[in-house]
Amino acid sequence: MFKKTHDQKYIFEKLESFHQMDMTYDSGRILGSMCTKPDPIALEAFRMFTETNLGDGGLFKGTSMMEDEVISSLSRLLHSSEACGHIVTGGTEANIMAMCAAKYIFQEDNEDTPEVILPRTAHFSFKKACSMLSLKTVEVPLNDEYKIDTTALEDCITDNTMAIVAIAGSTEFGLVDDIHEISKIAHSNDVYLHVDAALGGFIIPFLNYRNKTRLNFDFKCKGVSSITLDPHKMGLAPVPAGGILFREKKYLDKLAIDAPYLTKNVQTTIVGTRTGATTAATWALINYYGMDGYADIVEGSINLTGYTYNKLRQMKNVNVIVKPELNVIAFNVDDMKVNVLKEELFKKGWRVSNTVKPYAIRLVLMPHVKREHIDEFLSDLEEIIGGS
Ligand SMILES: Cc1ncc(COP(=O)(O)O)c(C=O)c1O
Structure with missing residues (x-):
């Protein structure tokens, strides 16, 4: 009471x-x-869309269209013309979605316990994902630079490997794994590769753009299947704004659930009711700042x-x-x-x-x-x- x-x-x-x-x-x-x-621009945009619900997108067609535009801008930022995904609550939800899609793909032709290869530098959201999805973790060693030891990676792969997780901007040290090399290994072994760029996703593309670095971490690397990047970290959006992008629509479609009583009868996110306000904030920021501003x-x-x-x-x-x-x-x-x-x-x-x-x-x-x-x-x- x-x-x-x-x-x-x-x-x-x-x-x-x-x-x-x-x-x-x-x-x-x-x-x-x-x-x-x-950012003030983001807050203004956020306020305009507080009553929207992307979980019932048919009622909020403009907001849904805006989410599509944000995803396609982020896709281009990550060197893909067709990646698809969603603006979600943060890196945790994005990582869980990636692990969930990878599990459903794995289960198409394997009934054993799925294994995820990840470094100890991976964010604890993967512990949540592995616990919720009953995944076995296999820890790949780090090299002297606190990055995945790519020479040890291949030995971790078994018939039950569901996915490899690499990090572009580790939580503890902000370091970027050698994703170019890891992608080659994932690709040649036909293993799903998820890149957690929750932090680096809104940093590395702009450093590369200014020729300050040459870090490869995105869909340019053929083996990368999905990427987390968070507008509410270096993207300057208000909380809760995470982003998940899948290389191909068929990966996102693995998460599809019938939502029969809603205006769009399929959902591909974990949460149901989902604010459009952070999507609006992200749309505003991307279009206001552009590459040079960021x-x-x-x-x-x-x-x-x-x-x-x-x-x-x-x-x-x-x-x-x-x-x-x-x-x-x-x-x-x-x-x-x-x-x-x-x-x-x-x-x-x-x-x-x-x-x-x-x-x-x-x-x-x-x-x-x-x-x-x-x-x-x-x-x-x-x-x-x-x-x-
Ligand atoms: C690399 C990385 N991934 C995922 C997350 C989780 O993000 P969130 O707290 O937005 O769920 C974090 C948070 O710090 C992170 O550093």
């Missing part, structure tokens, strides 16, 4: 007091999140990552775990435990996260993080270490 009713003044004052307890991206203190402050945003964060990396390397007793490829840096400090350092940083108002193996402080340099925040952070770090 609800307790009792209140007037609007009370409601909004109370809501404000809840909100006051939240961290804000504007503070520059959130250094461990892959989300960021949504490349500027991405370059800003990548340059700041380089700056932070160099500064950390100059600091006594600080060990940077690996040279960053995208916008994530992990480091630890001699003579101070990571949890102690994290706690000291917390006391000074910094919200960093940590990696597990090796145990280290993890920074994600998203667009809300500016040079002045990093300078202040480094000065606090220096003070803490100095006092250790």
Whole structure:
């Protein structure tokens, strides 16, 4: 039972007091999140579409059309003219959808327990997927650079391999597996390859566009079957905006479920009722920023990552775990435990996260993080270490 009713003044004052307890991206203190402050254009677009439901797309034809346009723009971004998919709630749902499609394909001619080959750097959403879908995991070793050891990959493949998972922008270190090589192995063994580019999907294409990198991770690689890329990470869209793209429609169609009482009688997503607001936000961002706009945003964060990396390397007793490829840096400090350092940083108002193996402080340099925040952070770090 609800307790009792209140007037609007009370409601909004109370809501404000809840909100006051939240961290804000504007503070520059959130250094461990892959989300960021949504762009104002995206918020305006979001507000226009709050009553839409892509789960009942026949009622919202314009919104459905907009989703098709977003998917086809993302498909072209990932070097395909015909990939298809959806805007979903995030990387987790996208990864689960990919694993689910791969399982249904596998089960067409194999009744054994499906096996998924993945590195330990894979996001924990794959643990959820494997648990929900009763998949066996096979861990492929990493090389010295914390990437899939491609020389060990082929040995992991068996008759029951359902899929290989590779990562373009690992959660802990922001590193990109050698997807070109992995794709060749997947293709020659006729194994489904899913690329989790939840983070890198909205970074790498723009770095490649500006000739800052030459990282192959998308449908250009023949063996890649599906890709996760999240507008609510580096795409600047409000939460919840994930993206899943399948190379061929027949993969997405594996997820089709009859929805007899709705205006479109088939659904190919996990969730039913699904907001069109984040799709609108993503449509607005893609069409407003284009390649150059996104490349500027991405370059800003990548340059700041380089700056932070160099500064950390100059600091006594600080060990940077690996040279960053995208916008994530992990480091630890001699003579101070990571949890102690994290706690000291917390006391000074910094919200960093940590990696597990090796145990280290993890920074994600998203667009809300500016040079002045990093300078202040480094000065606090220096003070803490100095006092250790
Ligand atoms: C590489 C990668 N994949 C998937 C996810 C899950 O995304 P979400 O939290 O949007 O479900 C994350 C989240 O950080 C991630 O880093």
